[in-house]
Amino acid sequence: MIFDAVIVGGGPSGSTCAWKLVQAGLTCLVLDKAVFPRTKLCAGWITPAVVEDLEIDLGAYPHRLLTFDRIHFRFPLIGFKPCTVQHSIRRYEFDAWLLARAGAEVRQHNVRSIRQQDGLYIIDDTYRGKYLIGAGGTRCPVYRSLFKARSPRAKALQAVTLEVEFPCHYDDDSCHLWFFEHGLPGYSWYVPKADGYLNVGIGAMAARLKYRGEDIRNHWLQFSDKLRRTGIVKDRPPDPKGYSYFIRGEERPVRIDNAFILGDAAGLATRDLCEGIGPAVRSGLIAADCIVNGQSYRLDQIDGYSGSSWLGRKLFEHGLHH
DSSP states (O other): OEEEEEEEOOSHHHHHHHHHHHHTTOOEEEEESSOSSOOOOOOOEEOHHHHHHTTOOTTTOOSOOEEEEEEEEEOSSOEEOOEEEEEEOOHHHHHHHHHHHHOOEEEEOOOOOEEEETTEEEETTTEEEEEEEEOSOTTOHHIIIIITTTSOOOGGGEEEEEEEEEEOOOSOOSEEEEESGGGOSEEEEEEEETTTEEEEEEEEEHHHHHHHTOOHHHHHHHHHHHHHHTTSSSSOOOOOEEEEEEBOOSOOOOEETTEEEOGGGGTOBOTTTOOOHHHHHHHHHHHHHHHHHOOOOOOTTSOSOSOOOHHHHHHHHHHHHO
16 A cells, blocks of 8 residues: 555654644554553653644543643752643653544554655555655654755754653652753753652753763762652652753754654754654644645744743753853
8 A cells, every 4th residue: 555644653743743644634654663652751741832733622631631830940049930831741641642643554663774766655665655754753764764964963962861750659749840950961850740650850961961071870860869858759769761862953954855854853852941742743733734735844933942031041051052
């Protein structure tokens, strides 16, 4: 069978694109190396803009959802609690729900080879599509095969994280972010989830850590000790796992012929909070609109920042990169 579109990656960008393509009557196949639901490391909160983009009825969402009216921001010399509505979700549940809602055909498959023939993209000599969507995250095979040479990633924009999500009987149901503690070029977080889950983690710019000769695991030990010492958590969190991704930089090619890259495959995380879900969802919508309606695929219309304050943006950027 020849599909109108083959999407590599079933996360928020890929499932959003599939959702809109299926709604438009196109045949769509989603390939992902994992079986959903699958564990996905992510602090895991979504904004009202994401809720609107995905047309989510929060009252009908069938999984864990915890709403924050404020987030506690803490810097070395100051702290504040801006009014901002955010919703914490578990990516394990959220991503599987989005993918199932999309209504596309889904197959577990680890993509290894991609070639073009007779106007089609052929994946591992098995799957064929007129359009090819790379939504497989930082290590997306579509990026590696078709875009890497023309859209090289800048090492200075690479972020590295350590985090863990685990069952926890927490007392504090607020979201906390700590910026630049002990000179960390990034921030750490405490994000409770509904029904007794907690995500804690730490993220930083990899190039700055390397320049200083620092190991992010040492920062993690300081952070986990702080959580236990201050009583925010009663015991040391379980051992974390890590991953890396790229924040927004200069515009680079994100479409070659009928192939597109979305979300983390395109390096769209915001420049201040390194938040990826919102830009991923928006890129999926833009790609689908391009395929269905012939609109141009330009990602400069996606905001590169999570916050709206000019001063806050400059403060975050300075701390992340210096």
